[in-house]
Amino acid sequence: EPAQPKFKRIVLKLSGEALRNTENGDPIDGDILQTVCAEVKKVHKLGVQIGLVVGGGNIFRGQLGAEHRNVDRTTGDTMGMLATTINGLALMDCLEKNGVPVRVQTAIPMDKVAEPFILRRAVRHMEKGRVVIFVAGTGNPYFSTDTTAALRASEIHADVIMKATKVDGVYDKDPMKYDDAVKYEELSFGEALGKRLKIMDATAFSLCMDNHVNILVFNMHEPDSILNAVMGNKVGTLVHE
Numbered sequence: 001e002p003a004q005p006k007f008k009r010i011v012l013k014l015s016g017e018a019l020r021n022t023e024n025g026d027p028i029d030g031d032i033l034q035t036v037c038a039e040v041k042k043v044h045k046l047g048v049q050i051g052l053v054v055g056g057g058n059i060f061r062g063q064l065g066a067e068h069r070n071v072d073r074t075t076g077d078t079m080g081m082l083a084t085t086i087n088g089l090a091l092m093d094c095l096e097k098n099g100v101p102v103r104v105q106t107a108i109p110m111d112k113v114a115e116p117f118i119l120r121r122a123v124r125h126m127e128k129g130r131v132v133i134f135v136a137g138t139g140n141p142y143f144s145t146d147t148t149a150a151l152r153a154s155e156i157h158a159d160v161i162m163k164a165t166k167v168d169g170v171y172d173k174d175p176m177k178y179d180d181a182v183k184y185e186e187l188s189f190g191e192a193l194g195k196r197l198k199i200m201d202a203t204a205f206s207l208c209m210d211n212h213v214n215i216l217v218f219n220m221h222e223p224d225s226i227l228n229a230v231m232g233n234k235v236g237t238l239v240h241e
């Protein structure tokens with residue numbers, strides 16, 4: 001018998017920056033989009049139910065808008081949530097071109113663009129093998145898409161949040177700055193708090209902790225990383241109860 005995936009239902013959190021071409025600054029790069037979707041497809045093929053939460057930081061962040069562009073925080077946050085919708089539509093299109101069925105659900109109703117977020121409908125889509133992309137964050141200012149991932153994962157009872165980052169896990173200090181940074185294979189929520197490790201923003205982190213949603217921090221740029229993680233192979237850092 002072929003090995004069974006360890007996780008049956010996941011929330012994959014992709015930051016908006018993950019879609020950016022760092023060389024030419026293009027906020028949504030076609031090749032990167034395709035690479036991401038190909039990785040998602042590998043996991044979808046195994047029958048894993050996938051909820052995708054995408055950020056918008058490659059296009060707009062509310063706080064930066066407030067600081068540098070004289071845009072009110074709440075207006076900026078709405079702009080940020082619309083940015084996640086733009087990214088979500090790009091992912092939808094690319095996944096469909098790869099033969100993966102998708103539905104987009106938005107926390108801010110825009111009925112020509114996407115379905116509204118309806119929990120039971122989202123779960124039904126997943127049970128039917130459709131990837132559900134959750135866009136427009138939580139629909140509220142002052143929240144992040146990490147919080148959105150924590151919220152949606154709690155609501156759909158996901159086995160884990162898989163948080164794609166630029167590094168392959170959680171380190172005791174910034175591995176981009178320090179050569180002797182040490183990676184944790186796993187951590188409890190309590191340890192992460194005690195060591196003041198920043199896994200997600202505080203709102204997102206406490207939502208995960210309170211609702212018993214484990215977080216796997218991993219590097220999306222490593223080929224097969226989502227697949228390996230879903231199969232239970234050692235990938236990234238697992239933050240658990």
Ligand code: UDP
Nearest residue numbers: 016055056057062077080137138143144145
């Ligand atoms: N945002 C928001 N409410 C939410 C989720 C997101 O107001 O529930 C806004 C916020 O301004 C944020 C922006 O959308 O800066 C983009 O999301 P985020 O910064 O989390 O994106 P990422 O860093 O993952 O690309």
